[in-house]
Amino acid sequence: xxxxxxxxxxxxxxxxxxxxxxxxxxxxxxxxxxxxxxxxxxxxxxxxxxxxxxxxxxxxxxxxxxxxxxxxxxxxxxxxxxxxxxxxxxxxxxxxxxxxxxxxxxxxxxxxxx
Amino acid sequence: xxxxxxxxxxxxxxxxxxxxxxxxxxxxxxxxxxxxxxxxxxxxxxxxxxxxxxxxxxxxxxxxxxxxxxxxxxxxxxxxxxxxxxxxxxxxxxxxxxxxxxxxxxxxxxxxxxx
Numbered sequence: 001x002x003x004x005x006x007x008x009x010x011x012x013x014x015x016x017x018x019x020x021x022x023x024x025x026x027x028x029x030x031x032x033x034x035x036x037x038x039x040x041x042x043x044x045x046x047x048x049x050x051x052x053x054x055x056x057x058x059x060x061x062x063x064x065x066x067x068x069x070x071x072x073x074x075x076x077x078x079x080x081x082x083x084x085x086x087x088x089x090x091x092x093x094x095x096x097x098x099x100x101x102x103x104x105x106x107x108x109x110x111x112x113x114x
Numbered sequence: 115x116x117x118x119x120x121x122x123x124x125x126x127x128x129x130x131x132x133x134x135x136x137x138x139x140x141x142x143x144x145x146x147x148x149x150x151x152x153x154x155x156x157x158x159x160x161x162x163x164x165x166x167x168x169x170x171x172x173x174x175x176x177x178x179x180x181x182x183x184x185x186x187x188x189x190x191x192x193x194x195x196x197x198x199x200x201x202x203x204x205x206x207x208x209x210x211x212x213x214x215x216x217x218x219x220x221x222x223x224x225x226x227x228x229x
Contacts, residue, residue, distance in 0.1 A: 004156075036220075043204055043220035044157070089156060100145065100208055100216055101172070104156040 006105035023090035031092040120221040137205030144210035
Protein backbone atom coordinates (compact mmCIF):
# COMPACT_ATOMS: atom_id res chain seq x y z
CA UNK A 1 0.00 0.00 0.00
CA UNK A 2 0.86 3.67 -0.08
CA UNK A 3 3.18 5.05 2.54
CA UNK A 4 5.01 8.26 3.40
CA UNK A 5 8.21 8.46 5.40
CA UNK A 6 9.52 11.70 6.78
CA UNK A 7 12.38 12.54 9.06
CA UNK A 8 11.67 12.35 12.74
CA UNK A 9 11.94 15.44 14.85
CA UNK A 10 12.13 17.49 16.71
CA UNK A 11 14.21 19.77 14.55
CA UNK A 12 15.55 22.75 16.48
CA UNK A 13 16.89 25.73 14.56
CA UNK A 14 17.91 29.31 15.14
CA UNK A 15 16.05 32.10 13.40
CA UNK A 16 17.24 32.72 9.82
CA UNK A 17 18.67 29.20 9.52
CA UNK A 18 17.98 26.95 6.52
CA UNK A 19 15.36 24.27 7.01
CA UNK A 20 15.06 20.96 5.18
CA UNK A 21 12.57 18.24 6.04
CA UNK A 22 13.01 15.03 4.08
CA UNK A 23 10.01 13.14 2.72
CA UNK A 24 9.95 9.99 0.61
CA UNK A 25 6.95 8.03 -0.53
CA UNK A 26 5.81 4.67 -1.87
CA UNK A 27 2.82 4.58 -4.19
CA UNK A 28 1.50 2.28 -6.89
CA UNK A 29 0.42 5.00 -9.29
CA UNK A 30 1.16 8.66 -9.85
CA UNK A 31 0.23 10.45 -6.66
CA UNK A 32 -0.17 14.09 -5.87
CA UNK A 33 2.04 15.26 -3.02
CA UNK A 34 1.31 17.71 -0.23
CA UNK A 35 2.85 19.44 2.73
CA UNK A 36 0.49 20.36 5.55
CA UNK A 37 1.40 22.44 8.59
CA UNK A 38 -0.12 22.26 12.07
CA UNK A 39 0.41 25.21 14.38
CA UNK A 40 0.04 24.62 18.12
CA UNK A 41 -3.55 23.89 19.13
CA UNK A 42 -4.88 24.04 15.59
CA UNK A 43 -5.94 21.72 12.80
CA UNK A 44 -3.86 21.09 9.72
CA UNK A 45 -3.70 23.53 6.85
CA UNK A 46 -2.31 23.05 3.40
CA UNK A 47 1.14 24.59 2.93
CA UNK A 48 1.87 23.57 -0.65
CA UNK A 49 1.29 20.82 -3.16
CA UNK A 50 2.54 19.34 -6.44
CA UNK A 51 0.47 17.19 -8.73
CA UNK A 52 2.99 15.81 -11.21
CA UNK A 53 6.66 14.99 -11.57
CA UNK A 54 9.07 17.97 -11.54
CA UNK A 55 6.36 20.34 -10.30
CA UNK A 56 7.51 22.73 -7.61
CA UNK A 57 5.08 23.81 -4.93
CA UNK A 58 5.77 27.01 -3.04
CA UNK A 59 4.11 29.12 -0.36
CA UNK A 60 5.22 31.44 2.46
CA UNK A 61 8.88 30.99 1.50
CA UNK A 62 8.65 27.19 1.60
CA UNK A 63 9.36 25.08 -1.47
CA UNK A 64 9.21 21.41 -2.41
CA UNK A 65 9.87 19.71 -5.74
CA UNK A 66 8.18 16.48 -6.83
CA UNK A 67 11.04 14.10 -7.70
CA UNK A 68 9.63 10.95 -9.26
CA UNK A 69 13.03 9.37 -9.85
CA UNK A 70 13.85 9.48 -6.13
CA UNK A 71 10.21 9.31 -4.93
CA UNK A 72 10.84 12.36 -2.78
CA UNK A 73 9.20 15.67 -1.90
CA UNK A 74 11.59 17.42 0.48
CA UNK A 75 10.46 20.66 2.12
CA UNK A 76 12.87 23.60 2.25
CA UNK A 77 12.93 27.15 3.52
CA UNK A 78 15.90 29.43 3.22
CA UNK A 79 15.44 31.53 6.34
CA UNK A 80 13.08 30.39 9.07
CA UNK A 81 11.28 32.57 11.58
CA UNK A 82 10.03 31.85 15.06
CA UNK A 83 6.52 31.82 13.61
CA UNK A 84 7.46 28.75 11.52
CA UNK A 85 7.53 26.64 14.67
CA UNK A 86 4.96 23.94 13.97
CA UNK A 87 4.50 20.31 13.01
CA UNK A 88 4.90 19.59 9.30
CA UNK A 89 3.25 16.63 7.58
CA UNK A 90 4.06 15.20 4.18
CA UNK A 91 1.15 13.45 2.49
CA UNK A 92 0.16 11.84 -0.78
CA UNK A 93 -3.05 11.17 -2.62
CA UNK A 94 -3.36 8.58 -5.33
CA UNK A 95 -4.94 9.41 -8.66
CA UNK A 96 -8.11 7.40 -8.55
CA UNK A 97 -11.51 7.81 -10.10
CA UNK A 98 -13.16 9.41 -7.13
CA UNK A 99 -12.20 11.06 -3.94
CA UNK A 100 -8.85 12.12 -2.58
CA UNK A 101 -7.86 10.16 0.49
CA UNK A 102 -4.62 11.32 2.00
CA UNK A 103 -1.85 9.12 3.37
CA UNK A 104 0.26 11.03 5.91
CA UNK A 105 3.78 10.72 7.18
CA UNK A 106 4.43 10.76 10.91
CA UNK A 107 5.01 14.50 11.11
CA UNK A 108 8.13 16.51 11.95
CA UNK A 109 8.08 19.00 14.78
CA UNK A 110 10.12 22.12 14.07
CA UNK A 111 11.14 24.56 16.79
CA UNK A 112 12.72 27.85 15.78
CA UNK A 113 14.49 29.76 18.52
CA UNK A 114 15.11 33.50 18.42
CA UNK B 115 -17.10 32.58 5.78
CA UNK B 116 -17.30 28.86 5.17
CA UNK B 117 -15.78 26.73 7.86
CA UNK B 118 -15.55 23.29 9.39
CA UNK B 119 -16.30 22.90 13.09
CA UNK B 120 -15.96 20.05 15.56
CA UNK B 121 -17.63 19.50 18.90
CA UNK B 122 -16.88 18.99 21.62
CA UNK B 123 -13.31 20.27 21.59
CA UNK B 124 -12.45 18.19 24.65
CA UNK B 125 -14.16 15.08 25.98
CA UNK B 126 -13.43 12.74 28.85
CA UNK B 127 -15.35 9.49 28.97
CA UNK B 128 -15.19 6.07 30.55
CA UNK B 129 -14.37 2.72 29.03
CA UNK B 130 -17.41 1.07 27.49
CA UNK B 131 -19.46 4.22 26.94
CA UNK B 132 -20.75 5.25 23.53
CA UNK B 133 -19.36 8.57 22.36
CA UNK B 134 -20.26 10.69 19.33
CA UNK B 135 -18.03 13.39 17.94
CA UNK B 136 -19.66 15.97 15.71
CA UNK B 137 -18.29 17.45 12.50
CA UNK B 138 -20.09 20.18 10.56
CA UNK B 139 -18.90 21.95 7.42
CA UNK B 140 -20.42 24.85 5.55
CA UNK B 141 -18.24 24.51 2.45
CA UNK B 142 -20.88 22.32 0.76
CA UNK B 143 -18.16 19.75 0.13
CA UNK B 144 -19.08 16.25 -0.99
CA UNK B 145 -16.06 14.58 0.59
CA UNK B 146 -15.61 14.29 4.36
CA UNK B 147 -12.98 12.44 6.37
CA UNK B 148 -12.20 11.47 9.95
CA UNK B 149 -8.61 11.03 11.14
CA UNK B 150 -6.98 10.30 14.45
CA UNK B 151 -3.64 11.79 15.41
CA UNK B 152 -1.27 9.91 17.69
CA UNK B 153 2.37 10.51 18.50
CA UNK B 154 4.61 8.64 16.10
CA UNK B 155 1.76 7.77 13.73
CA UNK B 156 0.88 11.05 12.12
CA UNK B 157 -2.74 11.10 11.01
CA UNK B 158 -4.53 7.87 10.23
CA UNK B 159 -7.79 7.66 8.31
CA UNK B 160 -10.73 6.21 10.24
CA UNK B 161 -13.73 6.62 7.91
CA UNK B 162 -14.61 8.73 4.92
CA UNK B 163 -17.60 9.69 2.81
CA UNK B 164 -17.89 10.86 -0.77
CA UNK B 165 -21.49 11.98 -0.49
CA UNK B 166 -24.82 11.57 1.27
CA UNK B 167 -25.49 7.94 2.25
CA UNK B 168 -21.93 6.97 1.26
CA UNK B 169 -19.48 5.76 3.92
CA UNK B 170 -16.22 3.86 3.66
CA UNK B 171 -13.76 2.30 6.07
CA UNK B 172 -10.31 3.70 6.40
CA UNK B 173 -7.08 2.33 7.77
CA UNK B 174 -8.17 2.16 11.44
CA UNK B 175 -11.96 1.77 11.39
CA UNK B 176 -12.43 -0.94 14.03
CA UNK B 177 -14.56 0.33 16.90
CA UNK B 178 -15.80 3.39 14.99
CA UNK B 179 -18.80 4.11 12.79
CA UNK B 180 -20.09 7.05 10.76
CA UNK B 181 -23.28 7.97 8.96
CA UNK B 182 -23.91 10.65 6.36
CA UNK B 183 -27.52 11.83 6.22
CA UNK B 184 -26.79 15.26 4.76
CA UNK B 185 -23.96 17.12 3.06
CA UNK B 186 -22.91 19.18 6.07
CA UNK B 187 -22.42 16.59 8.81
CA UNK B 188 -20.39 13.44 9.40
CA UNK B 189 -20.64 12.36 13.06
CA UNK B 190 -18.14 9.81 14.32
CA UNK B 191 -19.38 7.28 16.88
CA UNK B 192 -17.27 5.15 19.17
CA UNK B 193 -19.56 2.24 19.91
CA UNK B 194 -17.85 1.19 23.15
CA UNK B 195 -14.96 3.46 24.02
CA UNK B 196 -11.60 1.87 24.82
CA UNK B 197 -8.45 3.39 26.30
CA UNK B 198 -6.70 2.76 22.99
CA UNK B 199 -9.06 5.30 21.44
CA UNK B 200 -7.64 8.13 23.52
CA UNK B 201 -6.43 10.47 20.79
CA UNK B 202 -6.98 13.73 18.97
CA UNK B 203 -9.60 13.43 16.25
CA UNK B 204 -9.70 15.61 13.16
CA UNK B 205 -12.46 16.00 10.66
CA UNK B 206 -11.73 17.26 7.14
CA UNK B 207 -13.65 18.00 3.97
CA UNK B 208 -12.87 18.61 0.32
CA UNK B 209 -14.54 19.19 -3.00
CA UNK B 210 -15.27 16.28 -5.24
CA UNK B 211 -13.02 16.10 -8.23
CA UNK B 212 -9.83 14.67 -9.63
CA UNK B 213 -8.06 12.76 -6.92
CA UNK B 214 -5.27 14.68 -5.29
CA UNK B 215 -6.19 17.99 -6.87
CA UNK B 216 -8.43 19.24 -4.12
CA UNK B 217 -7.26 20.57 -0.81
CA UNK B 218 -8.65 19.04 2.36
CA UNK B 219 -9.81 21.58 4.94
CA UNK B 220 -9.40 20.50 8.54
CA UNK B 221 -11.39 21.22 11.65
CA UNK B 222 -9.73 22.31 14.92
CA UNK B 223 -9.80 18.80 16.41
CA UNK B 224 -11.40 17.03 19.37
CA UNK B 225 -9.20 15.74 22.17
CA UNK B 226 -10.78 12.55 23.54
CA UNK B 227 -9.63 10.86 26.72
CA UNK B 228 -10.99 7.43 27.62
CA UNK B 229 -10.44 6.50 31.27
